Each structure stands twice: as C-alpha cells, then as structure tokens.
Amino acid sequence: MQLEAIYDWLQNTSVADTIGQSAYLFPFIESLHVLSITVMMGTIALVDLRLVGLISRERPVSQVLREVLPFTIGAFISSVVTGTLLFVSHAAQYMSNGPFVAKMLLMLVAGVNILIFHGVTQRTMQQWDLGKPPLRAVIAGSTSLVLWVAIVACGRWIGFTSAV
Amino acid sequence: MIAQLVHWLAATAASQVIQNVSWIIPLVQTIHILAISVVITAVLLVHLRNFGVAMRSQSKSELAQRFLPLIWYSVCVLLVTGVILIVGEPKRELPNPVFQLKMLLLVVALALTAIFQQPLRADPLYWDQSAPHRAGALVISLVSLALWTGIIFAGRWIAYYNPGGY
Numbered sequence: 001m002q003l004e005a006i007y008d009w010l011q012n013t014s015v016a017d018t019i020g021q022s023a024y025l026f027p028f029i030e031s032l033h034v035l036s037i038t039v040m041m042g043t044i045a046l047v048d049l050r051l052v053g054l055i056s057r058e059r060p061v062s063q064v065l066r067e068v069l070p071f072t073i074g075a076f077i078s079s080v081v082t083g084t085l086l087f088v089s090h091a092a093q094y095m096s097n098g099p100f101v102a103k104m105l106l107m108l109v110a111g112v113n114i115l116i117f118h119g120v121t122q123r124t125m126q127q128w129d130l131g132k133p134p135l136r137a138v139i140a141g142s143t144s145l146v147l148w149v150a151i152v153a154c155g156r157w158i159g160f161t162s163a164v
Numbered sequence: 165m166i167a168q169l170v171h172w173l174a175a176t177a178a179s180q181v182i183q184n185v186s187w188i189i190p191l192v193q194t195i196h197i198l199a200i201s202v203v204i205t206a207v208l209l210v211h212l213r214n215f216g217v218a219m220r221s222q223s224k225s226e227l228a229q230r231f232l233p234l235i236w237y238s239v240c241v242l243l244v245t246g247v248i249l250i251v252g253e254p255k256r257e258l259p260n261p262v263f264q265l266k267m268l269l270l271v272v273a274l275a276l277t278a279i280f281q282q283p284l285r286a287d288p289l290y291w292d293q294s295a296p297h298r299a300g301a302l303v304i305s306l307v308s309l310a311l312w313t314g315i316i317f318a319g320r321w322i323a324y325y326n327p328g329g330y
C-alpha cells in the first residue's frame with residue numbers, strides 16, 4: 001500500500017483542491033484553526049491548573065470540569081475540522097514535515113492521557129473533589145499542560161520547516 | 165517615516181540576532197500564541213457569562229474580577245513578544261496594513277476592556293444595576309468578542325499580505 005498515493009489522492013479531491021488553490025480560503029480556515037486552538041488551550045489550562053491544585057481550590061473539581069470542558073471539547077472539534085481541511089490541501093507536504101508528524105504523535109499521547117484520566121482517575125473524583133488533589137490527578141493535569149504547550153509549539157514550527 | 169524606522173531597526177544588532185538564531189522567532193511566536201490563549205479564554209468566559217450561557221456557578225462580577233486582570237497581564241507578554249518580533253522582522257510588520265489594522269483593533273478592544281472594568285471597582289454589580297446597564301454590558305461583550313476574533317484573524321493574515329496583490 002503506497003502512502004504517497006493516498007496523500008496525492010487526498011490533495012486532489014475537490015475540497016482539498018479548492019482550499020489549496022484559493023488565496024483566501026486557506027488563510028481563513030487557518031485563522032479559524034488558530035482561534036479554535038487558543039480557546040482550547042486556554043480552557044484546558046483552566047482544567048489542568050485545577051487538577052494540579054494551583055487555582056480555584058475552593059471550587060469542586062467536578063464543577064470546574066462540568067463548566068469548562070464543553071468549551072474545550074467544542075474548541076477541539078473545531079480544531080480537528082479546520083486542521084483536517086488544512087491538512088488535505090497539502091497532505092503529502094505535511095506528512096513529510098517533521099514538526100507536523102511530531103504534533104500528531106503528541107496529540108495521540110495527549111489522547112491516551114485523557115483516556116487514562118477519564119477511565120481511571122476520574123472514577124474516584126468524589127473523594128478528592130475538594131481539598132488537595134491526589135498525585136494521579138496532578139500527573140494528569142501537568143502532563144496535559146506540557147503536552148498541549150508542546151503541540152502548540154510544534155504547530156508553529158510547521159511553518160518554519162518546509163515549503164508548505 | 166515608517167520606512168526609515170524599518171530601515172533603522174533592521175540594521176540593529178538585535179534585529180540580526182533575532183533573525184539569525186533560528187529558534188528565536190518560532191519560540192517567541194509560540195509564547196505570543198499562548199498569551200493569546202489566555203486573553204481569548206478570559207474574554208470568551210467573561211462575555212459568555214454576561215450573556216448568561218456559561219460559568220453560571222459564579223456571578224458576573226466574580227468572573228469579571230477573576231478573569232479581566234488576566235487580560236492585562238497577557239497583554240504585557242504580548243507586548244514584549246510582539247516588540248521582539250517587530251525588531252526581528254520590522255518590514256514584515258510595520259508598513260503592513262494588516263498589522264496596522266490589528267493594532268487599531270487592539271487599541272479599541274483594550275479601551276472597551278477598561279471601560280467595562282472601570283465601574284466595577286466602585287460597584288461590582290454596576291452592569292447588573294438596571295436594564296440599560298445590562299444592555300450596555302451585552303453590547304460591550306458582543307463588540308469585544310468580534311474585535312478579539314478580528315485581532316486573531318489579522319494576526320494570521322500578516323503573513324499573507326502581499327503588496328503586489330494575491
């Protein structure tokens with residue numbers, strides 16, 4: 001199975017072609033992408049800083065999650081949709097771009113971190129909803145913060161790496 | 165006048181260093197983006213609370229008190245990182261009308277933030293006091309959200325501005 005053939009096929013779809021050829025569409029989608037990731041980054045920071053116990057300690061973790069996570073999820077979906085549209089327009093070039101590949105891998109790791117948190121750590125949340133968070137919550141929050149900052153950095157580095 | 169400033173800045177040692185050390189601009193831009201995350205999140209949550217659609221466990225004044233100062237701290241970071249980027253690539257920014265529009269939008273957005281924040285010092289419930297005040301808060305919120313969105317779009321579009329046309 002030739003991966004290059006798949007990327008070429010993606011780039012030649014009418015959606016990808018329209019975006020790639022347009023002088024306005026790519027920057028517009030890219031700007032929506034930036035808007036999405038900044039909202040995502042800011043809201044995830046609120047959640048993570050609470051998990052680590054640095055902010056809003058007087059408020060239950062469950063309440064912070066309930067109020068903030070919907071925005072994080074919405075912004076993430078928007079980031080993925082806009083990111084996919086950007087990706088398909090130059091699929092082959094992005095797949096040969098180091099920072100882009102690193103960004104995708106880091107997102108996978110971030111996903112695993114989220115799964116572990118929701119599947120395991122969050123189950124006992126009622127016990128530590130107020131007061132000092134347990135080590136596994138601190139690890140989940142700080143790992144998430146470090147990963148997402150690195151993901152943003154890789155995202156910026158994409159444009160400095162090859163002729164995309 | 166701008167051309168002279170660009171010329172002068174581009175000749176400084178600082179400008180040379182910023183351009184020649186390959187990781188400076190990407191790193192500074194990343195910090196710039198992270199600071200924007202703080203601003204846009206603060207703006208979004210405060211103004212969505214004004215519309216009554218988010219963070220309802222806290223009062224409007226509580227949320228404003230907690231998040232509005234973050235805007236000013238982040239603006240300091242944005243100013244420092246922004247100046248570094250301008251010193252490094254003065255021609256990319258200073259004569260660029262997209263950059264100039266971004267700065268204009270920024271000035272208006274910050275003025276609106278100050279206008280919203282100022283009465284809260286004396287009276288945390290100022291914007292809740294009456295129907296006209298509540299309407300005023302909604303208008304400020306709508307315009308602020310539009311302005312900050314415009315600032316982010318202009319920020320990205322700086323790189324695409326081509327004096328010769330597209």
